[in-house]
Amino acid sequence: xxxxxxxxxxxxxxxxxxxxxxxxxxxxxxxxxxxxxxxxxxxxxxxxxxxxxxxxxxxxxxxxxxxxxxxxxxxxxxxxxxxxxxxxxxxxxxxxxxxxxxxxxxxxxxxxxxxxxxxxxxxxxxxxxxxxxxxxxxxxxxxxxxxxxxxxxxxxxxxxxxxxxxxxxxxxxxxxxxxxxxxxxxxxxxxxxxxxxxxxxxxxxxxxxxxxxxxxxxxxxxxxxxxxxxxxxxxxxxxxxxxxxxxxxxxxxxxxxxxxxxxxxxxxxxxxxxxxxxxxxxxxxxxxxxxxxxxxxxxxxxxxxxxxxxxxxxxxxxxxxxxxxxxxxxxxxx
DNA sequence: CAATCGTGGGG
DNA sequence: TCCCCAAGATT
Numbered sequence: 001x002x003x004x005x006x007x008x009x010x011x012x013x014x015x016x017x018x019x020x021x022x023x024x025x026x027x028x029x030x031x032x033x034x035x036x037x038x039x040x041x042x043x044x045x046x047x048x049x050x051x052x053x054x055x056x057x058x059x060x061x062x063x064x065x066x067x068x069x070x071x072x073x074x075x076x077x078x079x080x081x082x083x084x085x086x087x088x089x090x091x092x093x094x095x096x097x098x099x100x101x102x103x104x105x106x107x108x109x110x111x112x113x114x115x116x117x118x119x120x121x122x123x124x125x126x127x128x129x130x131x132x133x134x135x136x137x138x139x140x141x142x143x144x145x146x147x148x149x150x151x152x153x154x155x156x157x158x159x160x161x162x163x164x165x166x167x168x169x170x171x172x173x174x175x176x177x178x179x180x181x182x183x184x185x186x187x188x189x190x191x192x193x194x195x196x197x198x199x200x201x202x203x204x205x206x207x208x209x210x211x212x213x214x215x216x217x218x219x220x221x222x223x224x225x226x227x228x229x230x231x232x233x234x235x236x237x238x239x240x241x242x243x244x245x246x247x248x249x250x251x252x253x254x255x256x257x258x259x260x261x262x263x264x265x266x267x268x269x270x271x272x273x274x275x276x277x278x279x280x281x282x283x284x285x286x287x288x289x290x291x292x293x294x295x296x297x298x299x300x301x302x303x304x305x306x307x308x309x310x311x312x313x314x315x316x317x318x319x320x321x322x323x324x325x326x327x328x329x330x331x332x333x334x
Numbered sequence: 335c336a337a338t339c340g341t342g343g344g345g
Numbered sequence: 346t347c348c349c350c351a352a353g354a355t356t
Contacts, residue, residue: 042352049342049351083340086354120354140352158336185352194350195345225349226337254339283339318341 005150005207006173006180012203013183016190020047021054023182030178032106033064035131036094039123040087047189053082064106067092068099076257077315085317089257090118108132129178137169138181142188147171148220149192152209156221228281233289235261235320237275237327238268240296243305244327246314254282259304260320261327263289267303270294275330280319291323293330 017023022038024030037057041050056078061067067075072092079088094116098106106127107113113124125136139147144157147167153160173180191198197216199205210216238245245267246259266272272292280287299305306314308331311324 039352044339044351044353045341046343046351081341083342084353086339090354118354122353126352138352141350142352182352189352256339281341283341284337 008203032131068095080315093117149210237293
């Protein structure tokens with residue numbers, strides 16, 4: 001079973017693999033910096049969303065040394081819109097560790113990679129396998145789905161995770177485990193999809209227990225999710241002389257480290273006026289944020305004042321970019 | 335261990 | 346429209 005599965009999958013991958021900007025062509029040597037950067041960006045994020053960010057980052061910062069030398073604010077602004085901003089904070093910290101303590105070279109094994117900020121169990125295995133040719137058991141959401149079907153694992157996630165790791169270990173080949181991992185992910189993305197898997201095109205179909213039973217659609221079994229609470233908030237658009245007041249959010253927590261409009265408490269006493277609201281859905285709650293707008297008669301010298309004509313370059317996360325669009329409309333209407 | 339942490343696309 | 350989901354890590 002194990003050998004059959006890896007051979008069938010690698011044969012399929014040799015023909016049908018996706019071409020991706022971070023993926024080395026056959027015969028090319030993979031660049032650990034690009035593999036690492038792509039793996040961080042791809043955490044809980046689709047390939048389509050990552051592409052433009054990967055291109056932007058690699059052209060601005062072609063090496064880990066270049067990234068390590070950048071200002072935090074530049075990197076956070078460049079990450080704006082991609083989400084999960086702890087990844088960007090860890091990205092900088094990791095780049096500086098690699099540049100400063102590892103001579104600019106990423107560690108070539110799982111255990112050392114795992115010690116770096118932002119690199120967990122999955123990412124350490126993926127980098128070790130893909131960038132350094134190490135045998136590693138690489139389990140992401142795609143692999144969980146493929147393996148849960150292949151072996152008809154009825155236990156629900158996340159409890160079944162260790163079981164899925166053990167099963168993935170049994171089909172991971174001794175060599176080419178990087179290609180094997182990427183093949184599993186391409187398979188999960190293109191064929192062994194969450195809703196309606198295209199078993200007719202699947203190289204593993206003859207080996208698949210769920211396929212044999214006709215039950216592929218029920219896997220992976222997942223625990224019931226908690227209901228999503230609703231919350232309300234207020235943001236403030238304070239402008240003066242063509243500039244708007246921004247704040248840098250605290251390093252930890254929601255949208256941590258990002259530029260934003262002031263929230264909760266008004267940044268000044270002023271004649272605040274309602275300018276509508278924005279509904280925004282985060283992973284674990286839905287937010288309705290009202291926008292209050294005002295013109296200031298003075299410019300607090302300690303604040304961050306951003307030229308409104310260039311607000312698109314501020315690097316606001318999506319919620320605040322949408323609120324800023326409302327603020328600009330309010331301004332043009334006034 | 336369970337909660338926290340974004341966003342956009344697809345069915 | 347709503348729900349699901351994605352190359353997870355951290356605390």
